[in-house]
Amino acid sequence: PVSGGDRGAKNGTLAIFAGGDEAIVNRLNPIFTLMGKVNYMGPSGKGQFAKLANQITIASTMVGLVEGIIYAHKAGLNVASFLDAISTGAAGSKSLDLYGSRILKRDFDPGFFVNHFVKDLGICLKECQNMGLALPGLALAQQLYLSLKAHGEGNLGTQALILALERLNNATLGS
Structure with missing residues (x-):
């Protein structure tokens, strides 16, 4: 299993x-x-578990990112300045670096x-059920x-998640 999407595959950065x-x-x-950086996870099957844990982490990170963006927008902040300000603090993340400016530009490629x-995310939820885990952030992200x-x-x-939050809040960035 890999992480990095189509761009990572094309750039050899998976x-x-x-x-x-x-x-x-x-x-x-x-x-x-x-193709990218190899991370040995353990015996057979552990690579798949690592991939699922990766997807769970990304899902909740993306929800947090777009919620912060919507909140900043509705609070009247300059969202680009807000994203720049948080990028070097505890809220900074690879997801913010990769998608923050693309979200603001409405670039959903x-x-x-x-x-x-x-x-x-469906596979993650099924595996969580098999393990007896309750991960409500994952379930919310999937919805x-x-x-x-x-x-x-x-x-x-995946950065198009902002569209779901805009609909929920009757808000559109830039307006």
Whole structure:
């Protein structure tokens, strides 16, 4: 399993979650490193668990990012200045760096498609159920992303999550 979406694949910057026999993973490293950074996660199956944990983390991070943006907008802040201000503090994140300015520019070209993310979040929720885990942030994120899909926005990038929050709050950035 990998993280980094279509852009990471094209740029050779994927995070690769490798599971299985460590000696075999090490032997394949020269090939894997052409695609990105190899992270050995443990025996067979652990790479998939790491990918699911990655998707859970991204889902809640994206919800927090777009909620902060909507709040800043409704509070009358200059949202670009707000994003710049938080980028070096505790709220700074790779998601903010990758998507903050793209959200403000209404650039919803996919690095990772909403449709694919909805599928992944569904797998995460099923696995959580199997493990007896309650992850309400994950469930909320899936519902918000499903609303994008229901509005025909499944082929947009995951940063299009702002559209769901705009609809919920009768707000549009820049207006």
